[in-house]
Amino acid sequence: MPQITGHTRLFGILADPIAHVKTPQVMAEVFARHGVDGVLVPMHVAPDGLRQALDGLRMMRNFGGFIATVPHKPAMLGLCDAVEGDAARIGAVNCVRRDDDGRMIGAMLDGIGFVAGLRQAGIDPGGARVLLAGAGGAASAIAFALAEAGAGALTILNRTAAKAEDLAARVAQAYPSCAAEGRGDAADVGGYDIVVNATSLGLRAGDPLPLPVEALHAGQVVAEAIMDPEETPLLAAAAARGARCHPGLPMLRCQIELMARHMGAIGAAAPAPGPGG
Amino acid sequence: MPQITGHTRLFGILADPIAHVKTPQVMAEVFARHGVDGVLVPMHVAPDGLRQALDGLRMMRNFGGFIATVPHKPAMLGLCDAVEGDAARIGAVNCVRRDDDGRMIGAMLDGIGFVAGLRQAGIDPGGARVLLAGAGGAASAIAFALAEAGAGALTILNRTAAKAEDLAARVAQAYPSCAAEGRGDAADVGGYDIVVNATSLGLRAGDPLPLPVEALHAGQVVAEAIMDPEETPLLAAAAARGARCHPGLPMLRCQIELMARHMGAIGAAAPAPGPGG
Numbered sequence: 001m002p003q004i005t006g007h008t009r010l011f012g013i014l015a016d017p018i019a020h021v022k023t024p025q026v027m028a029e030v031f032a033r034h035g036v037d038g039v040l041v042p043m044h045v046a047p048d049g050l051r052q053a054l055d056g057l058r059m060m061r062n063f064g065g066f067i068a069t070v071p072h073k074p075a076m077l078g079l080c081d082a083v084e085g086d087a088a089r090i091g092a093v094n095c096v097r098r099d100d101d102g103r104m105i106g107a108m109l110d111g112i113g114f115v116a117g118l119r120q121a122g123i124d125p126g127g128a129r130v131l132l133a134g135a136g137g138a139a140s141a142i143a144f145a146l147a148e149a150g151a152g153a154l155t156i157l158n159r160t161a162a163k164a165e166d167l168a169a170r171v172a173q174a175y176p177s178c179a180a181e182g183r184g185d186a187a188d189v190g191g192y193d194i195v196v197n198a199t200s201l202g203l204r205a206g207d208p209l210p211l212p213v214e215a216l217h218a219g220q221v222v223a224e225a226i227m228d229p230e231e232t233p234l235l236a237a238a239a240a241r242g243a244r245c246h247p248g249l250p251m252l253r254c255q256i257e258l259m260a261r262h263m264g265a266i267g268a269a270a271p272a273p274g275p276g277g
Numbered sequence: 278m279p280q281i282t283g284h285t286r287l288f289g290i291l292a293d294p295i296a297h298v299k300t301p302q303v304m305a306e307v308f309a310r311h312g313v314d315g316v317l318v319p320m321h322v323a324p325d326g327l328r329q330a331l332d333g334l335r336m337m338r339n340f341g342g343f344i345a346t347v348p349h350k351p352a353m354l355g356l357c358d359a360v361e362g363d364a365a366r367i368g369a370v371n372c373v374r375r376d377d378d379g380r381m382i383g384a385m386l387d388g389i390g391f392v393a394g395l396r397q398a399g400i401d402p403g404g405a406r407v408l409l410a411g412a413g414g415a416a417s418a419i420a421f422a423l424a425e426a427g428a429g430a431l432t433i434l435n436r437t438a439a440k441a442e443d444l445a446a447r448v449a450q451a452y453p454s455c456a457a458e459g460r461g462d463a464a465d466v467g468g469y470d471i472v473v474n475a476t477s478l479g480l481r482a483g484d485p486l487p488l489p490v491e492a493l494h495a496g497q498v499v500a501e502a503i504m505d506p507e508e509t510p511l512l513a514a515a516a517a518r519g520a521r522c523h524p525g526l527p528m529l530r531c532q533i534e535l536m537a538r539h540m541g542a543i544g545a546a547a548p549a550p551g552p553g554g
Contacts, residue, residue: 001278004305006298006319018339021283028281041318042283042339049336056333059326062295062319 001028004039011040011263012066014053018044023067026256034266038064047071054079058102065097065104065263073108073137080106084262086144089174092137095259107262110138111145113255114196114225119149120254121246123194123221126150131192133210135163135182138225139198143167146196147175154180155192157211161185190215195238198225202232209234218242227252278305281316288317288540289343291330295321300344303533311543315341324348331356335379342374342381342540350385350414357383361539363421366451369414372536384539387415388422390532391473391502396426397531398523400471400498403427408469410487412440412459415502416475420444423473424452431457432469434488438462467492472515475502479509486511495519504529 013023027040043066045053050072057063068076073092077083080093083106087093093106118125130151132143135158146154154171158164161184168182189195189212201210203226213234216222222238223246235245260266290300304317320343322330327349334340345353350369354360357370360383364370370383395402407428409420412435423431431448435441438461445459466472466489478487480503490511493499499515500523512522537543 001280003278004301004316004318006292006296006301008301008319010318010320015283019283024281024283024285039281039316039318041281041287041316042285043287043337044339045336046338053333053336056330056336059322059330059333060320061323062321 009038010063012043014045015069016046018042080104090140095262097263109258111141114251115145115149116254117250127152128193129153130194132196133157134198135167147178156182186211194221196223202226213237216241216243224248286315287340289320291322292346293323295319357381367417372539374540386535388418391528392422392426393531394527404429405470406430407471409473410434411475412444424448424455433459463488471498473500479503490514493518493520501525
């Protein structure tokens with residue numbers, strides 16, 4: 001850890017609870033690699049104190065921004081002064097930049113990080129047919145990011161079909177070039193280029209599989225949003241059938257750099273891409 | 278620097294400007310020495326944002342407290358929920374503890390740090406006759422701390438006599454056992470056990486001396502509140518006349534531990550002593 005001085009820029013992670021977060025350590029590595037005189041510190045804020053905490057941070061002129069995590073991502077959308085990219089469509093913000101005038105500019109980088117992780121592994125979602133399991137927060141972020149990355153077709157699979165159909169309709173409206181549909185049951189699992197699990201199934205031992213695995217095959221990529229365990233039962237089943245497996249960790253690694261960039265700690269604070277360009 | 282994790286308690290220093298502060302480095306040494314998993318970070322807050330910044334910090338449950346420095350010390354008195362010791366009488370707060378319920382508890386430790394520095398050097402103000410040059414913020418804090426430490430007599434010297442008389446009257450009211458008087462001119466400089474400079478004279482090269490030095494002698498302690506330069510013209514003149522010199526730095530070193538204690542980072546958050554005991 002480099003020394004903190006009066007010149008050091010301040011960044012935070014807002015969460016409740018806070019003790020489990022690993023972002024301070026991971027961001028310290030990013031700052032060290034880029035020669036940034038900054039420090040990211042844990043800020044334990046409960047939901048009912050979120051607005052007041054945010055308003056306080058506006059007044060700290062050496063405060064660059066923060067990462068928002070559970071349970072603050074949906075609420076943060078309504079508290080930001082502006083959002084970039086698809087955050088409003090996704091309905092959540094997980095990274096906030098404090099501009100010099102105190103304005104708080106949000107972005108939702110979960111899905112963009114997932115796509116960056118795919119690309120870093122040489123997997124291009126452009127033109128791909130994608131099956132996405134889940135229609136919750138993580139799945140919404142990934143759905144919009146896949147569509148933004150040029151996925152040709154996106155089938156969203158969710159036990160409650162209406163939720164999948166609603167997400168698909170919102171994706172299709174923002175990205176008409178992506179043929180998005182929602183389903184309550186999995187048909188033709190073998191018919192997709194990329195299969196993604198964005199449910200929480202696989203997090204706990206004994207969870208059912210998020211989708212039927214029998215039809216998975218060697219011509220497919222099977223990707224996880226779950227980071228721990230690194231090999232979920234889905235990935236194990238996919239590997240057994242010869243599919244290319246993409247674990248959840250690269251999403252986190254890619255996202256931390258995107259977050260540092262959004263907060264202006266490294267490089268230019270490039271806006272997250274949206275349908276407009 | 279130890280690693281910052283989700284378990285690390287957060288502390289701050291609020292100042293405007295901020296870049297020159299050295300407290301993050303000094304407190305990092307204190308935390309390391311005491312094995313505290315905490316970090317003190319710079320928070321650049323302008324006067325018009327002070328209340329809002331403070332209200333935001335109330336909502337951070339892992340935030341232990343902060344140091345307030347120029348220009349925030351007088352304003353902080355009015356923003357705290359309660360103050361300990363003589364802070365209200367001095368009219369300033371320089372250290373604030375955040376209690377678990379979000380209440381902000383202020384203390385003014387400048388003078389207490391000065392007295393602790395004297396004591397650490399084996400100089401006991403108890404029963405002493407003290408000449409104090411200055412009646413501003415630093416002098417007020419030192420005057421009350423000397424009286425609380427049992428100084429028998431305190432002469433406060435200030436170009437504007439009324440300001441010295443006012444401070445002396447407030448000290449005498451709080452500590453009737455201390456014979457406090459205010460003066461506009463220095464008489465009988467050789468008649469005191471301890472002579473203290475709490476003006477800013479000596480900070481800049483070419484400053485006039487804060488008091489006449491001709492009568493200083495080997496039976497006296499001459500103490501500085503100025504830290505840089507370490508040997509002021511007053512101390513040089515005192516040394517030349519055989520007086521025992523006490524520089525300004527120990528005040529800072531002692532105070533940083535008092536601050537860590539007030540914020541609950543080390544030991545018990547013992548209340549700063551006041552006239553009540």
